[in-house]
Amino acid sequence: MDLGxxxxxxxxxxxSKGLGYACARSLxxxxxxxxxxxxxxxxxxxxxxxxxxEVGASVNIAAADINTQAGRDSLVAAxxxxxxxxxxxxxxxxxxxADWSHDDWLQAVxxxxxxxxxxxxxxxxxxxxxxxxxxxxxxxxxxxxxxxxMGLSTAVRAGLTALSKSVHQDTVRFNVTINGLLPERFDxxxxxxxxxxxxxxxxxxxxxxxxxIADTIAAKRLGDPAEFGDACAYLCSAQASFIxxxxxxxxxxxxxxxx
Numbered sequence: 001m002d003l004g005x006x007x008x009x010x011x012x013x014x015x016s017k018g019l020g021y022a023c024a025r026s027l028x029x030x031x032x033x034x035x036x037x038x039x040x041x042x043x044x045x046x047x048x049x050x051x052x053x054e055v056g057a058s059v060n061i062a063a064a065d066i067n068t069q070a071g072r073d074s075l076v077a078a079x080x081x082x083x084x085x086x087x088x089x090x091x092x093x094x095x096x097x098a099d100w101s102h103d104d105w106l107q108a109v110x111x112x113x114x115x116x117x118x119x120x121x122x123x124x125x126x127x128x129x130x131x132x133x134x135x136x137x138x139x140x141x142x143x144x145x146x147x148x149x150m151g152l153s154t155a156v157r158a159g160l161t162a163l164s165k166s167v168h169q170d171t172v173r174f175n176v177t178i179n180g181l182l183p184e185r186f187d188x189x190x191x192x193x194x195x196x197x198x199x200x201x202x203x204x205x206x207x208x209x210x211x212x213i214a215d216t217i218a219a220k221r222l223g224d225p226a227e228f229g230d231a232c233a234y235l236c237s238a239q240a241s242f243i244x245x246x247x248x249x250x251x252x253x254x255x256x257x258x259x
Contacts, residue, residue: 004238006031008132010084011075013066013119016043018188019138020088021051022229027084028057030233035060035079066115076122081130084236085123087116088138091190092156094149094197104152112139113156117163120178124171133176134236137164141184141251161247168245177244179235184251185213186223219252 009032012024016038028034028051036051036059038044044061051059062078065071066089076082092100092108100108116137127133139157142150161180168178185191195209202209214221228250234240235248249255 001239003030003233003236005084005134005233005236007033008083008236009033009035009079009081010086010236011035011037011062011079011082011119011123012086012088013037013075013116014088014090015086016040016047018190019183019186019225019228020086021047022225023086023088023136023138023232024059024229025051025055026226026229026233027086027236028059029055031057032084032236033060035062035075037062037064037066037075039063039065066119067111069118072115072118072122076119081126082123083127083130083132084134084136085119086136086138086232086236087119087160089115091140092152094194095152096149097151100152108152108156109159111156112153113159113163116160120164120167124167124176127176128171128174131175133171133174134240135164135176135178136232136235137161137178137180138232139180139182139247141182141249141255143180143182144247144249144257145184145251145255165245172244175241177235177241179244180247181228181232181235182247182249182251183223183228184249184254185217186225186228186250188225191222216254217252218254221252223250223252 014020015024015036041063064075089111142154146154164178198209
């Protein structure tokens with residue numbers, strides 16, 4: 001299927017690796033002019049070379065810390081007429097309410113709620129004016145299925161979800177959609193971290209930890225990041241103009257709710 005976005009311009013935040021990288025790769029494969037982002041220029045150069053080798057498309061680089069206003073301003077200035085924004089950022093550490101300090105809450109709010117909100121604020125008016133825009137927020141399956149140890153992530157990302165649901169009411173009439181992708185247990189560095197945490201806390205092997213993580217998914221496997229990237233590309237497509245304000249779970253069928 002031709003997604004109808006060849007030549008469109010995209011910013012993909014936190015995309016030197018993981019799910020952000022997967023989204024950038026899929027969009028570049030579809031002919032989108034992609035700008036990848038992160039704080040480490042060296043990692044971005046490596047990611048750009050990898051995308052070039054895998055899909056034959058060149059991508060641009062914008063090193064910027066999106067947790068700061070200066071970084072966000074720099075990123076938006078690099079692509080002032082952006083058509084596609086994929087919001088992404090590292091999530092806060094798991095734990096319990098007693099574990100999280102005031103500073104932990106402030107950092108999570110900045111990184112996982114305010115950073116994407118201010119990027120949406122910066123790019124949405126131009127998208128509305130040009131009558132095309134696709135905004136995709138990578139959040140977490142925990143937004144709809146909270147767990148006992150992911151309350152910090154759930155709380156701040158639910159705030160982003162609520163704001164986005166509100167804003168899209170004003171943008172979708174102008175062909176500017178805002179949707180969320182809610183991943184659960186994809187085979188990225190995040191799951192490597194979670195497995196290593198289980199090894200330390202439970203005294204099991206790394207392979208056993210990986211197996212335990214996969215067993216929590218209905219499909220009994222970790223997700224392939226390429227699957228996630230392609231779902232993102234579709235939400236950014238011309239064909240997806242009637243999909244907005246939605247939260248799409250990519251969780252191997254694990255969500256138990258009806259809606």
